[in-house]
Amino acid sequence: MVERLVELSTRLQEMWESTPTVALPGWGHPFRSLAELLPERDLLLADRNPQMVPLLWYPALRAHGPAGPVVEVFDHLPGDRPASPLMLRRQDLAGLYSWAVCTASAVEWIGAVTAGAPLVEVGAGSGYWARQLSLAGVGVVATDLHPVEGNGFTHGFRYAEVETFAAADAVRRHPGHTLLLVWPPPADPMAVRALRAYRGELFLYVGEGPGGMCADAAFFAELDRHWTAEAVCPLTVRWLGHADGITLYRRRRPVLP
Structure with a gap:
């Protein structure tokens, strides 16, 4: 599992380096990497948060909620992306770490x-x-x-x-x-x-x-x-659909x- 997580993170980073946004069918807004949508402090402390190893590079959307920014992470990519077959679903990552995203x-x-x-x-x-x-x-x-x-x-x-x-x-x-x-x-x-x-x-x-x-x-x-x-926590980070x-x-x- 560790090897798969490392490979997945590497493939996803390579994807974002060549393509800053990803379009997904049915969504009017392009997705960016979660890393682009988080405050700098979250990125600085990510090395002690194993859940962030893959999630930083998952596709995400940012919107404004009643208490502040809401960032939603998606566990799918278009099938033509090289990293798509490696993507771990929410249930897999929840079992490894937590059902809620911990930032x-x-x-x-x-x-x-x-x-x-x-x-x-x-x-x-x-x-x-x-x-x-x-x-x-x-x-x-x-x-x-x-x-x-x-x-x-x-x-x-x-x-x-x-x-x-x-x-x-x-x-x-x-x-x-x-x-x-x-x-x-x-x-x-x-x-x-x-x-x-x-x-x-x-x-x-x-x-x-x-x-x-x-x-x-x-x-x-x-x-x-x-x-x-x-x-209410002023920054909400959660899985898309929840x-x-x-x-x-x-x-x-x-x-x-």
């Missing part, structure tokens, strides 16, 4: 809005986000119901130590930590169980909204009832003892 901008924003408070990530999978946050100086405890090797959502590669606990148990074991959920599995009660067990005032959510590919209806009902969105983002929520009223 330096996102990690630094999380560190800023949490003001140095430690995090507890529930449903951490391979620990990819925990690793990137740790590299940026953010304290984080990664937890998951399943060990990395037995997690059906990842390919078994471990990026950080992941404690094996159920969602609610993980939250209760770390009462002084801010809760972080990254792309909780769809139609699964894990996310709502974690949120109901959580007693803190701030909560970080990375994923899609109601009706999307994350969590269940009970989670979004709980979120709507007791939480309000306080801030609607995920990074939001900081604040509890509407204090939790009763």
Whole structure:
């Protein structure tokens, strides 16, 4: 897999050097490499973010969203491009790294809005986000119901130590930590169980909204009832066709003892 990733990255870079844009059927705007559409700091820190090894050279589009720029990455190329047969799809890369695209901008924003408070990530999978946050100086405890090797959502590669606990148990074991959920599995009660067990005032959510590919209806009902969105990451980088983002929520009223 490493060899394929290196070859894919090399072929894609060669393609962009000869052709600065790529037209794809059905799209009115040309695609550029993700590297061209990201802030310079994301590029400077890409060497410690393995997910960026191939993604920097994937085709992408940039638009303006309600909170700031939205950059969407596509996992296909026209069939006549030499790199096309080597392209790894979103599902393949998600299993290797994370279902959400993790950028330096996102990690630094999380560190800023949490003001140095430690995090507890529930449903951490391979620990990819925990690793990137740790590299940026953010304290984080990664937890998951399943060990990395037995997690059906990842390919078994471990990026950080992941404690094996159920969602609610993980939250209760770390009462002084801010809760972080990254792309909780769809139609699964894990996310709502974690949120109901959580007693803190701030909560970080990375994923899609109601009706999307994350969590269940009970989670979004709980979120709507007791939480309000306080801030949104000003740069959204996601896979084309999805609607995920990074939001900081604040509890509407204090939790009763």
